[in-house]
Amino acid sequence: MNTLLSALGKSLAERWVQLLALPGALFAALAAAASVLGHRHALDWRLLSSSAEDLAAGYDRRPVSALLLAAALLLIGAAVGLLxxxxxxxxxxxxxxSGPRWLVGGLVRRRRHRWNTEEDAVATGPAAAKASHVEARNAIALTEPARPAWIGDxxxxxxxxxxxxxxxxxxxxxxxxxxxxxxxxxxxxxxxxxxxxxxxxxxxxxxxxxxxxxxxxxxxxxxxxxxxxxxxxxxxxxxxxxxxxxxxxxxxxxxxxxxxxxxxxxxxxxxxxxxxxxxxxxxxx
CATH class of the missing domain: 1.20.120 (Four Helix Bundle (Hemerythrin (Met), subunit A))
Known part of the structure; x- marks a missing residue:
């Protein structure tokens, strides 16, 4: 049981780092770069490199500082990941x-109109074109639309x-x-x-x-x-x-x-x- 719990704990920790901390740390690093570069110097990598060198020059390289920095980056990354x-x-x-109706009603009506148009074409159109109308209808929704987005329907x-x-x-x-x-x-x-x-x-x-x-x-x-x-x-x-x-x-x-x-x-x-x-x-x- 202890072995199983240890393995699960390791797996969960790796998953946490992969899904939250690392992407969040990357975003935090890019946000720091954005604060240096801005729009005017958006692709000025020399300016970014110079700023990174200035930051590294002020780092005292002590183990405790390194651990604190790593922990801070992971926590920031996790916070951004949760966001x-x-x-x-x-x-x-x-x-x-599915609502509110006043906000999504127009989208639902448009999707429903398109779906009913294809449905009518399936029922009354020529047999040769039936397959294409069925495909077009099903691409909109498999049943009469009642949601503004395809995923919801x-x-x-x-x-x-x-x-x-x-x-x-x-x-x-x-x-x-x-x-x-x-x-x-x-x-x-x-x-x-x-x-x-x-x-x-x-x-x-x-x-x-x-x-x-x-x-x-x-x-x-x-x-x-x-x-x-x-x-x-x-x-x-x-x-x-x-x-x-x-x-x-x-x-x-x-x-x-x-x-x-x-x-x-x-x-x-x-x-x-x-x-x-x-x-x-x-x-x-």
Whole structure:
């Protein structure tokens, strides 16, 4: 047990340094460079080198000072890293936002209009063009849009599709289904969820670099790149998480029904049984 705890402690420490301290220390170093260079001398590496030499000349090179400096850099890096993660959480809330209606209503209506246009073309257009309209419709959303962002609609569509196919209220079904999922499946879902968090955190770093860009313009470029990459990674992660979640329901909903004393003869959960199970899960709520 002591060996296991030591290994876990080492792993957590390495992960903390990798995810928070080191990127934060890099940002702090760039912020210090930005304070020296500014916009006017943004790429003047000679000025930066001269300032670094002046700083090094004042360093007394004692071990205690070195330790204090290293500790200070790690703490600053960790603080900046926590700030980036906090901003990433805000970015994720924006990705998943459903309101307020006065703010996002226009975006939702535009997405819904585009989706309905493609849906009508699928229903009434020529058969030769049907496949392209289906692809265009699904690129907007798999179900009629109700969120301002693609990521929010992609994750919301899981519940809509599950209820339509099986009659299961996803919000009440998922905690019960999680219990019967095999460990490899749960691990895949946890990994997919972590990928979405990582993508939003990358966008959080992008916001920090954009703020630094007010003092040093190259940082603004880095911020734009990080935001674009974070959004792309977020869409990929959300799509993967939605696919895995819906697949888990497809494959293991029958196991959940059997665990609750039901035995669907068809080998899948019909809508009538799904609605019955959902009523049990709600308990009158």
């Amino acid at each position: 980036a993660r906090g901003l990433g959480s805000l970015v994720e809330k924006v990705w998943l936002a 992609r994750l919301r569509s899981v519940g809509v599709r599950v209820q339509g196919q099986y009659g299961l209220d996803f919000a009440f079904t998922w905690p019960r289904l999680w219990i019967v999922l095999p460990e490899p499946c749960r691990d895949d879902l946890i990994t997919a969820r972590a990928a979405l968090t990582s993508a939003s955190t990358q966008s959080g770093w992008g916001l920090l670099y954009l703020c630094l860009g007010a003092q040093w313009w190259p940082a603004a470029l880095a911020g734009v790149v990080l935001l674009l990459l974070g959004r792309r990674r977020g869409r990929d992660a959300a799509g993967n998480l939605a696919d895995l979640t819906e697949s888990a329901v497809d494959v293991y909903a029958v196991d959940l029904a059997r665990a609750l004393g039901e035995d669907p003869p068809s080998g899948h959960v019909p809508p009538a049984l799904g609605r019955q199970l959902s009523e049990r899960f709600r308990k009158g709520a």
